[in-house]
Amino acid sequence: MLITNSKFDQLPLSWIYSVNKKESNYVKLGHSTYWLYSCTIPNFSCITEILNRLSDTPNTNFIIRGCSKEISDHLANHGFSSILTGKEATIDLDKDPFKKGSLRELVRRGLKKGRIEEMEFSEGSVKKLEELRLHWAHSNEPQLKYLFVDKFIPGTRLFAFIDKAGIWQGAILTSPNSPTKIQTELLLRRKSASIGTMEALVNFIFQKFREEGFLEWSLGEVPFVVEMNNFPFLSKGYLLNKTGRMLKYAYNYEGLYFFKNKFAPRWNDIYLCAKPKVKFKHVILLSHKSKLAALTIQKLIN
Incomplete structure (x- = not known):
């Protein structure tokens, strides 16, 4: 067995916790590399059967x-390597960031400008979310794929x-990562949304999840x-993160950081893991499949 039973109840980001469903979603990068971008499983140990099923050749990555x-760290014990790629912002739901004036x-x-509702899953709600997507600031750019759940599907929750x-002025889509x-x-x-729209949404969802007994809410x-001195000079981690920072003109990660940081989250390290090794060619193919490369090129041209 590639992965033995795991004590972890949490999953990689954008993997969905479900006690009733097992589903794996992947794309191939080249001939023998599988990028598992999202799975719906009850616990991390279920990854065993997924990886074993996909291991159709001795050189499968x-x-x-x-x-x-x-x-x-657990994957490292089973032949995976990793690169530090960013930070996850997690709100502890027993600590209220909205005490801040x-x-x-x-x-x-x-x-003052509207109300917030949790939407029932329906064709109408799916269409409303897609309509909102046509009117946000980046609607005319290549849309990122496979990095997160980008559609309202069963098992996710949508707040508008x-x-x-x-008219929908903003929306946040969430999914369960673990029982807690x-x-x-x-x-x-929406590009024309009033100041405070997203903060009001975050506050509503924070209160909702806390009342329901969840312990953590990841803002993603x-x-x-990351601290660049974490990496040896010119190592894979150094080059990957240095290159990413140079692409700020295409993907404003700093703006995303400042928005999430206002809610006083914990910032935890996030890694890209690969078996047997993280290779530059796989990172390039991942950028292509996720549309990050297309976004970068369009921003450079324009």
Whole structure:
């Protein structure tokens, strides 16, 4: 067996916890590398059967992104290597960031313009989310794929900020990562949305998850916000993160960091794991498949 029973109840980012379903989603990078970008499973030990099923040749490689330090260390004992790629922002739901006056004021300003609802899964809600996507700041750019759940599907939860005319001004899509942890998949804000729209959404969802008994809410990963002195000069980790920082013109990771950091989260290391090794060619293929390369080229041209 490639992976023995694991004590972990949490999963890599954008993997979905479900007690009733087992599903693996992957894309191939080249001829013999599988990028497992999302799985729906009850616990991490279920990855055993997934990897064994995909190991159709002796030279099969695997890539799993969004791994915590704990998961990365466990995978290392089973032939995986890893590279530090970013930080995950996690809110402890027993600590209220909205005690801060500046956040309360943003929430107050946002709620003057509309209301927040959790949406039932329906064709209408799916269409509303897609309509909102056409009106956010990056709607005319190549859309990133496989890095998060980007559609309202069964098993996910969708919260929308709806103005007084019934128009969606913002939305946050979440999914369960464990019995006690929820993770953010998608943050969308209409270009014309009022100040405080997203803060009001975060506040509503924070209160909702806390009332339901969850312990943690992940706001997701921010790539490249790592200390560069963690890496030997010109190592793979150094070059990957240095290159990522140079692409800030295409992917504003700093803006994402500052937005998430206002909610006083814990920042935990996130790793890209691969078996047997993280190779530059796989990172390049991953960038191509995820549309990050296309986004970078378009931004450079424009």
